[in-house]
Amino acid sequence: MATQAAELVFDEATKQYPDRPEPAVDRLSLTVPAGEICVLVGPSGGGKTTALKLVNRLIPLTSGDIRIDGRSINDQDVTELRRSIGYVIQQVGLFPHMTVEANIGTVPRLYGRSRQWIRERTAELLELVGLDPSYAKRYPAQLSGGQRQRVGLARALAANPPLMLMDEPYSAIDPIVRARLQDEFLRLQRELRKTVLFVTHDIDEAIKVGDRIAILREGGRLAQYDTPENILLKPADEFVAQFVGADRALKALSLRTLGQISLRPGTWLDGLPQIDASTNLRDALGFLLAGGSDRAIVVDDDGNPLGTVTPEDIVR
Amino acid sequence: MSVLADQFTAHTFVDAFRFIGDNASLMLSKTGQTCELAFAALGIALALALPLGLWLGHRHRGLFLALGVSTLGRALPIIVLIAFGLTVLGVGFWNNTAALVVLGIPPILTNAYFAVDGADRDAVEAARGMGLTERQVLLRIELPLGLPLIVAGVRISAVFVIASATIAAIAGGGGLGDIIVNQASYGLAGVIAGSLCVSAVALLTALALGLVHRAVSRSTTARA
Numbered sequence: 001m002a003t004q005a006a007e008l009v010f011d012e013a014t015k016q017y018p019d020r021p022e023p024a025v026d027r028l029s030l031t032v033p034a035g036e037i038c039v040l041v042g043p044s045g046g047g048k049t050t051a052l053k054l055v056n057r058l059i060p061l062t063s064g065d066i067r068i069d070g071r072s073i074n075d076q077d078v079t080e081l082r083r084s085i086g087y088v089i090q091q092v093g094l095f096p097h098m099t100v101e102a103n104i105g106t107v108p109r110l111y112g113r114s115r116q117w118i119r120e121r122t123a124e125l126l127e128l129v130g131l132d133p134s135y136a137k138r139y140p141a142q143l144s145g146g147q148r149q150r151v152g153l154a155r156a157l158a159a160n161p162p163l164m165l166m167d168e169p170y171s172a173i174d175p176i177v178r179a180r181l182q183d184e185f186l187r188l189q190r191e192l193r194k195t196v197l198f199v200t201h202d203i204d205e206a207i208k209v210g211d212r213i214a215i216l217r218e219g220g221r222l223a224q225y226d227t228p229e230n231i232l233l234k235p236a237d238e239f240v241a242q243f244v245g246a247d248r249a250l251k252a253l254s255l256r257t258l259g260q261i262s263l264r265p266g267t268w269l270d271g272l273p274q275i276d277a278s279t280n281l282r283d284a285l286g287f288l289l290a291g292g293s294d295r296a297i298v299v300d301d302d303g304n305p306l307g308t309v310t311p312e313d314i315v316r
Numbered sequence: 317m318s319v320l321a322d323q324f325t326a327h328t329f330v331d332a333f334r335f336i337g338d339n340a341s342l343m344l345s346k347t348g349q350t351c352e353l354a355f356a357a358l359g360i361a362l363a364l365a366l367p368l369g370l371w372l373g374h375r376h377r378g379l380f381l382a383l384g385v386s387t388l389g390r391a392l393p394i395i396v397l398i399a400f401g402l403t404v405l406g407v408g409f410w411n412n413t414a415a416l417v418v419l420g421i422p423p424i425l426t427n428a429y430f431a432v433d434g435a436d437r438d439a440v441e442a443a444r445g446m447g448l449t450e451r452q453v454l455l456r457i458e459l460p461l462g463l464p465l466i467v468a469g470v471r472i473s474a475v476f477v478i479a480s481a482t483i484a485a486i487a488g489g490g491g492l493g494d495i496i497v498n499q500a501s502y503g504l505a506g507v508i509a510g511s512l513c514v515s516a517v518a519l520l521t522a523l524a525l526g527l528v529h530r531a532v533s534r535s536t537t538a539r540a
Contacts, residue, residue, distance in 0.1 A: 056445055058441075058444065058445055079447045079448070079449055080447070081447070082444075082445060082446060082447030083446065083447030084447075087442065087445040087446055089438065089441065089442055089445070091438035092438065092442070093436070093438035093439045093440075093441055093442030093443075094439065094442070095439050095442075095443070095457060095461075096436060096439065096461065097460050097461055097535070106443075106446055106448075107446055107447060110447065110448070110452075152442075155446075156446075165445075
């Protein structure tokens, strides 16, 4: 199942439309190490989606270069290039006249895979994205929005590409299902280790999903490219600070869990609320404030107490 | 008109069916000629309009052409086309075929254009992004998705061409029109009989293409 992930390099990549004064993407240079998720985020007009579509040449570069594992995208046959990149879009774009299996089998079929191979691969992928293999024979119209997005992800993974492009994949999905899809995607990524370029306009999603975040500002200029932690705690300039929000210190809490901070002993205390060690600090703080208690017992997966925590421990 | 009104009674239909029975071989050969003319024209119209409409729709270009042709087609009386053709192609099969082709193209072209132009944009973008070639995008995604609309266009065109094929008689095209425009020889019963035969051909064709339309709609549109 594991393939080698590819390193993705933007090298002064520029897109200038002839009828516009400003470039859509302006000399963008960044490197996404193999196996990492890079999130492109920024206000509309920042050129996030344009930058993503430059990679699979749905939009041609004006100048500069983009390399996948050292190989320029312009040196490759465009259909070959696209078949080697997984592509997931916001509206999913499943083919309504084809079954789930035929949708998932699209690229393998182009590679000449047998029907048997596609059937087995479909079952495997459906399971991977959390759908029962019986969905293979259904049509897209018979699926919910979340299920369609799962099939879209399965379809993009079908030929086991080393690089995935995901263009606002969860933006059209309601918050509860979105959170679940994000969690599943991260779990999947721990297993698959693809290189992923992920576009969103939602900074919270970027913080949750990204190993690295690239913030683009109007005119397609890179404002900062860094880890979520550094983006939140050391914004490069006023624009980044404003974009990530005044609550950025609070958001930074979501990067760590209770299990990752030092707890106070005191597990013998009775009558205190319990909280899971896998809860992130932001949610834990919310839990303590909402509960009206200044202390809670932290428990592990099996319910064994590990220690206690107070709001001061969290914000320290 | 007054002659027609005077003589037209319920009996006329009985006479018309009797006329068909009495002149079965004549009616059959005339119907055959009309069909030959109409289906030849339809075939040529399809061969010209379908690829053009699909290609323009795929490129999302030539809206002006697709719409212009259809408006022009509706505005042009076939009689003018035949009269024009007389000066170029003379009397006979080809003049009439050419006129009917011109008449048959618009619905096919317009529908093919809009069928492909309007195919689910997200599906098309996904297909292109996944590495389908332009030809594969057209043949595997846009064409199947647009098929119901395309067949509907062919159906409109077919009925239009068959009905108009009778007018060919005035330019030596033969067929059922020979009977319909010649009340002096065949009587009112003959005229009605000829009309009934054309109607039957048009209806059967529409019915057949209607079934095709239903079949492709079922296989290509979203199911719930």
